[in-house]
Amino acid sequence: MAVRGFFAQNVASGCAFGAFGVTVLPLQQKFHVSLATASLGLALAVLVISLASPLVATMISRFGLRRTMATGVVISGLGYALLAFASNMLTVLFAYALPIGAGLAMFGPFPAAVLASNWFRENPGPALGFVNIPLFLALMPLAGQAVISHYGLTSLYIILASLHLLVLPLVLGVKEAPEDTSTGSSDAASSASITTRGALARPLFWVIVLGAGTLNAAAISGMSHLFAFGLEKGIPATQAAIVMSLLGGASVIGSLLVGMLCGRLGASRTLALLGAGFSVSWLALLVAPELAFMTAAAIVIGACTAGVFPATSTLFGMSFGQASLARVLGLSSLLMAPLTVALPQLAGVLRDATGSYDLVAATISGGSAAIAIVFLVVAKVTAPRLVPAS
Numbered sequence: 001m002a003v004r005g006f007f008a009q010n011v012a013s014g015c016a017f018g019a020f021g022v023t024v025l026p027l028q029q030k031f032h033v034s035l036a037t038a039s040l041g042l043a044l045a046v047l048v049i050s051l052a053s054p055l056v057a058t059m060i061s062r063f064g065l066r067r068t069m070a071t072g073v074v075i076s077g078l079g080y081a082l083l084a085f086a087s088n089m090l091t092v093l094f095a096y097a098l099p100i101g102a103g104l105a106m107f108g109p110f111p112a113a114v115l116a117s118n119w120f121r122e123n124p125g126p127a128l129g130f131v132n133i134p135l136f137l138a139l140m141p142l143a144g145q146a147v148i149s150h151y152g153l154t155s156l157y158i159i160l161a162s163l164h165l166l167v168l169p170l171v172l173g174v175k176e177a178p179e180d181t182s183t184g185s186s187d188a189a190s191s192a193s194i195t196t197r198g199a200l201a202r203p204l205f206w207v208i209v210l211g212a213g214t215l216n217a218a219a220i221s222g223m224s225h226l227f228a229f230g231l232e233k234g235i236p237a238t239q240a241a242i243v244m245s246l247l248g249g250a251s252v253i254g255s256l257l258v259g260m261l262c263g264r265l266g267a268s269r270t271l272a273l274l275g276a277g278f279s280v281s282w283l284a285l286l287v288a289p290e291l292a293f294m295t296a297a298a299i300v301i302g303a304c305t306a307g308v309f310p311a312t313s314t315l316f317g318m319s320f321g322q323a324s325l326a327r328v329l330g331l332s333s334l335l336m337a338p339l340t341v342a343l344p345q346l347a348g349v350l351r352d353a354t355g356s357y358d359l360v361a362a363t364i365s366g367g368s369a370a371i372a373i374v375f376l377v378v379a380k381v382t383a384p385r386l387v388p389a390s
Contacts, residue, residue: 001119001177004170005112005131008069011167012076012108014136015160016045016100017220019144021227021244026153031089036348038089039224041096043345046220048101049108050337056105057330065115066174069107073171076103077164084157107171110333113313114326118177121322125267128310129259137306138248141227145241194324196331204319205332207378211271211371212312213336217343218278218364219305222247224344226298229357233289243295247302254303258311267315268379274311275372277304282365286358319382 020042028038059068079099086092112131120127147156199205226247230240261270281297281304313329320328347360 001175002116002127002131004174005115006133006135007167007170008073008107008174009109009112009131010134010136011163012072012104012112013134014140015076015080015163016042016096016104016108017223018134018137018140018248019156019160021223021225022141022144022148022241023153023156024224024228025231026148027089027092030153031092033089034352035228036345036352039348040345041093042220042224043341044093044097045101045104046344047337047341048097049105049110050333050335050340052102052105053110053330053333054327055330056110057326059106060111060114060326064176065111066172066176069111069171069174070168072103072106072108072111073164073168074103075099075106077161077168079103080157080161080164084154084161105333109309110329113309113329115174115177117313117317117322117325121177123263124317124322125262125310125314126256126259128313129255129257129262129307132306132310133255134248134251134306136248137223137251137302138245141244141248142241145237194320194328196327199320199324199328199331202319204378204382205328207374208312208315208319209332209335210339211275211374211378212308212315212332213339214343214367214371215271215275215278215304215308216336216340218282218368219301219308220340220344221347221360221364222278222298222301222305225347225351225357225360226301228351229285229289229361230294232357233294235291235294239291243291243298246295247298247305250299250302251306255306255310257303258307261307262311262314266379267311267318268375268382270307270311271315272372272375272379274304274307275368275370275375277301278368279365279372282361282368286361286365 024035024038028035056068076099079095082095082099083092086095109132113128116127116131117124144156147159227240227244230243231237235243258270258274261273277300281300284293284297313325316328316332317325350360351357
């Protein structure tokens with residue numbers, strides 16, 4: 001089941017997030033729109049993911065993971081087919097918002113995380129790390145740039161739609177996990193039936209939403225704007241695409257590493273480490289935007305990007321119980337929407353207003369550093385109650 005979740009998550013995230021960075025400038029040129037407008041598609045997809053996640057949690061509970069995920073594959077695939085033949089920017093934005101955004105919510109990282117957590121309840125961290133390995137995120141920027149250069153933007157979207165057809169048989173083989181037979185006695189594990197109101201009443205829930213939402217916004221900003229940042233600093237498009245592929249390659253290692261770190265350091269300290277990584281990387285981009293430093297920063301950003309979701313899922317599972325993970329994740333995704341949608345879009349607005357990415361880099365660096373401190377405090381306060389599984 002973990003392998004099925006791995007491929008589902010990769011097609012969903014790789015096609016949307018991995019390929020998007022190299023399509024922004026072609027979209028801007030094709031439809032003669034601003035950079036902020038061209039980069040709005042991914043923000044709309046993230047918004048729909050956030051809004052749809054509570055509904056997806058209900059669908060998983062009522063119809064099961066297999067039906068929910070298979071429906072998402074079909075809907076998302078139709079979205080990329082629509083992009084291939086879009087004649088205006090409004091159609092592009094619609095495609096990213098509804099079919100792609102809704103499809104991502106139904107078969108992407110969220111249901112894949114629920115699948116992994118349900119099958120590996122005793123120690124979900126490593127399983128979540130494996131399922132969330134963003135292999136396609138590493139391959140898509142370079143492959144997408146090559147396809148666009150030789151065959152055009154339409155051909156890339158047709159290929160992305162075809163990948164959904166290939167992953168559909170795997171998703172149709174998803175099975176529900178057997179009933180939990182663990183005998184764990186931790187406080188977190190005992191809170192298996194927490195309600196939505198109960199989650200909202202706990203300050204820890206809101207701290208995680210604020211902190212993880214900000215780190216997710218930093219991750220999305222990197223995937224959406226780092227390619228254009230490199231071009232602004234004089235790096236050729238081919239080399240910038242290679243840097244984006246290295247970012248994706250680092251994500252593969254980062255996801256596995258974060259899964260292990262959650263078991264050793266705890267999810268809160270791991271999230272603090274990810275915040276520090278984002279902060280140092282964007283600071284390096286600001287003060288030394290040469291290719292070598294950009295490459296090193298991209299590797300760290302990629303590793304941190306892949307780790308945010310599995311670390312957040314692990315922290316939610318340890319805090320509220322694995323049985324409540326779908327509900328809590330769905331609710332948190334909705335409440336993170338103002339951060340994960342507005343902040344990456346604000347990066348494009350700031351770039352257009354100032355004519356440079358310098359203020360964007362400084363803002364991401366400072367905000368990530370602040371969140372790192374927040375999660376260090378969370379780790380200290382909750383350490384007696386949140387003990388990683390052996």
